[in-house]
Amino acid sequence: MSVPGLFADDDSSAAPSRVRVLLPLPLAGAYDYLVPAGLALAPGEPVRVPLGPRHVDGVVWTGTPDAAVPAGKLKPVTARLGGPPFPAELLAFVDWMADYTLSAPGQVLAMVLRGRGDGTQPRPRIGWAPTGTVPERMTPARARVLEILRDGPPRTAAELAEIAGVGAGVVRGLADQGVLAPVDLDAAPPVPAHDAGSGPAHLNPAQEAAADAIRDAARAPRFEAFLLDGVTGSGKTEVYLEAVAEAMATGRQALVLLPEIALTLALAARIEARFGAAPLQWHSDLPAKERRRVWRAVRGEEGETPAPIVIGARSALFLPFARLGLVVVDEEHDGAYKQDDGIRYHARDMSVVRARAAGVPVVLASATPSLESHANAERGRYTRLRLESRFGSAGMPAVEVVDMRAAPPGRGQWLSPRLAEAVAQTLEAGEQALLFLNRRGYAPLTLCRACGHRMGCPNCAAWLVSHRLGRRLVCHHCGYSAPEPETCPECGAAHKLAPCGPGVERIAEEAAARFPDARLALLSSDHIESAAELNRLLGQIAAHEVDILIGTQLVAKGHHFPGLTLVGVVDADLGLTGGDLRAGERTFQLLDQVAGRAGRADRPGRVILQTYMPEHTVMRALAAGDRDRFVAAEMEARADAGYPPYGRLASLVLSGPDEAGLGTFARDLARTAPRGEGVHALGPAPAPIALLRGRHRIRFLVKARNAGVLHDALVRWLAPVRVPSAIRLAVDIDPQSFL
Numbered sequence: 160m161s162v163p164g165l166f167a168d169d170d171s172s173a174a175p176s177r178v179r180v181l182l183p184l185p186l187a188g189a190y191d192y193l194v195p196a197g198l199a200l201a202p203g204e205p206v207r208v209p210l211g212p213r214h215v216d217g218v219v220w221t222g223t224p225d226a227a228v229p230a231g232k233l234k235p236v237t238a239r240l241g242g243p244p245f246p247a248e249l250l251a252f253v254d255w256m257a258d259y260t261l262s263a264p265g266q267v268l269a270m271v272l273r274g275r276g277d278g279t280q281p282r283p284r285i286g287w288a289p290t291g292t293v294p295e296r297m298t299p300a301r302a303r304v305l306e307i308l309r310d311g312p313p314r315t316a317a318e319l320a321e322i323a324g325v326g327a328g329v330v331r332g333l334a335d336q337g338v339l340a341p342v343d344l345d346a347a348p349p350v351p352a353h354d355a356g357s358g359p360a361h362l363n364p365a366q367e368a369a370a371d372a373i374r375d376a377a378r379a380p381r382f383e384a385f386l387l388d389g390v391t392g393s394g395k396t397e398v399y400l401e402a403v404a405e406a407m408a409t410g411r412q413a414l415v416l417l418p419e420i421a422l423t424l425a426l427a428a429r430i431e432a433r434f435g436a437a438p439l440q441w442h443s444d445l446p447a448k449e450r451r452r453v454w455r456a457v458r459g460e461e462g463e464t465p466a467p468i469v470i471g472a473r474s475a476l477f478l479p480f481a482r483l484g485l486v487v488v489d490e491e492h493d494g495a496y497k498q499d500d501g502i503r504y505h506a507r508d509m510s511v512v513r514a515r516a517a518g519v520p521v522v523l524a525s526a527t528p529s530l531e532s533h534a535n536a537e538r539g540r541y542t543r544l545r546l547e548s549r550f551g552s553a554g555m556p557a558v559e560v561v562d563m564r565a566a567p568p569g570r571g572q573w574l575s576p577r578l579a580e581a582v583a584q585t586l587e588a589g590e591q592a593l594l595f596l597n598r599r600g601y602a603p604l605t606l607c608r609a610c611g612h613r614m615g616c617p618n619c620a621a622w623l624v625s626h627r628l629g630r631r632l633v634c635h636h637c638g639y640s641a642p643e644p645e646t647c648p649e650c651g652a653a654h655k656l657a658p659c660g661p662g663v664e665r666i667a668e669e670a671a672a673r674f675p676d677a678r679l680a681l682l683s684s685d686h687i688e689s690a691a692e693l694n695r696l697l698g699q700i701a702a703h704e705v706d707i708l709i710g711t712q713l714v715a716k717g718h719h720f721p722g723l724t725l726v727g728v729v730d731a732d733l734g735l736t737g738g739d740l741r742a743g744e745r746t747f748q749l750l751d752q753v754a755g756r757a758g759r760a761d762r763p764g765r766v767i768l769q770t771y772m773p774e775h776t777v778m779r780a781l782a783a784g785d786r787d788r789f790v791a792a793e794m795e796a797r798a799d800a801g802y803p804p805y806g807r808l809a810s811l812v813l814s815g816p817d818e819a820g821l822g823t824f825a826r827d828l829a830r831t832a833p834r835g836e837g838v839h840a841l842g843p844a845p846a847p848i849a850l851l852r853g854r855h856r857i858r859f860l861v862k863a864r865n866a867g868v869l870h871d872a873l874v875r876w877l878a879p880v881r882v883p884s885a886i887r888l889a890v891d892i893d894p895q896s897f898l
């Protein structure tokens with residue numbers, strides 16, 4: 160239906176106004192729409208448009224509409240949705256990322272719009288707070304309500320009535336008399352001020368120099384990537400908080416990405432102390448309502464000042480900041496920054512892209528930067544800022560390597576005599592010890608001692624992990640879980656199934672037996688129900704209410720426990736098997752991080768690494784404290800093999816329920832696989848996890864000289880391919896996982 164006069168006709172002097180609108184859907188790109196007369200639409204504006212029989216919310220995009228399409232074939236924009244337009248920087252970022260990851264721009268836009276919800280305004284929750292006015296007549300019921308409010312936060316009428324045990328009429332009566340006043344419980348939290356709270360720290364000269372460099376780029380913002388390369392405990396956080404303050408002073412917003420929720424909670428407390436108000440937090444566990452609130456707050460909808468600081472997980476990178484001024488990626492080497500399903504992206508790399516699009520500085524902070532970032536610093540793309548020593552009087556911990564072949568633990572034990580002795584000494588000195596093993600559960604394998612059968616997952620090519628809790632066998636890939644059987648499913652022998660090898664639960668068992676008087680805490684994702692509980696546990700550890708801490712990588716990084724002086728790594732070799740190209744790099748990073756928890760305050764720390772490979776370069780580098788030599792050797796090996804950061808990789812995983820059909824499709828695909836100048840494909844080969852959630856998996860690996868060559872080769876290869884509906888084809892540029 161066309162409404163005469165609503166928009167200019169083809170034959171009028173002015174050409175009908177058109178815009179491109181990108182929808183958050185996996186479509187080819189932006190679509191053209193007509194702009195109704197009287198409506199001026201600029202790129203970035205959120206709009207509603209018709210799509211087939213439906214209406215969809217999208218964003219006016221950049222680019223020129225196709226003038227060759229007759230106006231009669233186009234539909235008009237239904238409505239402008241209001242709120243500020245998304246900044247050009249964000250639009251450019253979406254386009255860039257879609258191109259890089261070979262995804263549809265609409266899929267990337269969907270990640271931006273995800274926090275918006277359905278676009279409707281949630282109804283505010285009204286709470287009641289006392290005004291100080293005394294009621295005309297005090298009754299026991301009224302007194303109870305006022306007493307609750309005197310000591311606690313504002314509450315809704317229903318809550319008040321319930322807690323005080325009074326009727327809703329009592330609360331209403333107090334409100335009518337002006338004794339209680341309404342407050343919006345969902346209103347934005349207080350805005351941190353850059354000079355409130357405890358204010359700036361006294362930086363030491365190295366910190367000052369690093370902070371100066373970043374502040375300078377944040378002041379009149381310009382793009383510059385900094386690699387804040389400082390040993391554990393050197394005060395990297397203090398340095399980047401100064402840059403956050405600078406961004407806020409110029410009226411801009413700062414985003415700090417962290418790899419784990421536990422670290423988010425700790426940083427939120429530090430920011431609150433420094434700036435006088437807590438930052439907004441963003442992660443995947445946020446309730447929908449809270450997400451909407453944060454999403455709107457960063458946009459500054461309804462004319463409010465956009466929230467100045469957001470800290471969060473990798474997906475916070477897609478928040479629609481109104482005036483982004485700084486991006487920080489803390490623990491930049493962390494694998495958690497890589498998203499491995501849906502659109503596969505590395506949030507560290509994409510942070511640099513977004514900062515570049517926005518023309519603002521980005522800080523990548525780590526004690527053990529990724530080789531990619533080292534290489535970028537060497538090529539002059541990133542500015543390296545070094546902090547070579549710990550803050551204050553704390554020194555680096557002494558690292559001791561225990562050769563498990565020479566001095567093994569006793570039968571059925573996992574702690575060597577040397578480590579057990581060190582734990583005992585630590586407890587005697589009234590200090591804390593951490594026993595680290597990056598393996599959840601009780602035992603990684605369950606074996607029948609009668610026939611040798613190993614308990615495997617029915618859906619995956621993987622062994623089941625035994626968990627003490629409820630004596631269950633669990634698949635860590637698909638979540639399959641079953642009670643441990645009494646008899647072997649293969650030979651029927653009773654009571655012959657035995658756990659093999661240790662997980663953290665088994666280490667906790669051994670520690671409890673050896674040190675019965677010590678207070679133990681087990682920190683592993685299986686044992687912690689919520690972020691709040693984790694926070695409570697971390698608080699207990701910091702307050703020295705725990706003597707021995709047993710944990711997975713959950714406790715390895717970022718935390719600051721002043722009383723912790725001994726770190727024992729139960730199996731330092733764990734990450735080295737499996738042949739992943741980053742196995743050495745990752746093991747070094749993880750062990751250096753966990754070692755970095757020891758001796759951060761006034762008492763010196765020590766670290767004991769249990770290994771069967773004491774001569775391995777990783778162990779030697781850790782023992783000698785020689786990170787730079789390790790990095791140099793690792794770089795050389797990568798350069799020789801043409802692996803990242805000296806070449807680029809993409810992985811293609813094909814999966815499907817039917818093994819034969821999948822094989823045929825893979826062989827067809829191999830016929831056109833890129834082979835040529837600076838690029839070649841390896842495969843098809845069964846993926847290391849050849850069966851996952853009941854789907855067979857085949858993999859190609861594409862190796863190329865550089866990112867451009869890789870991109871072009873993949874587009875040429877995959878654009879004409881029609882994937883059968885039963886088969887999934889997942890492309891991962893710069894893969895981190897090769898499983």
Ligand SMILES: Nc1ncnc2c1ncn2[C@@H]1O[C@H](COP(=O)(O)OP(=O)(O)OP(=O)(O)O)[C@@H](O)[C@H]1O
Nearest residue numbers: 360361362363391392393394395396397526550717
């Ligand atoms: N300039 C400073 N003034 C006062 N305290 C500081 C200063 N710099 C660092 N600290 C303190 O030293 C400790 C370690 O600092 P911080 O946590 O920032 O180090 P980090 O480099 O981020 O460590 P990691 O990489 O191990 O997480 C903290 O307790 C911090 O408050």
Ligand SMILES: [Zn+2]
Nearest residue numbers: 616619634637
């Ligand atoms: Zn499984």
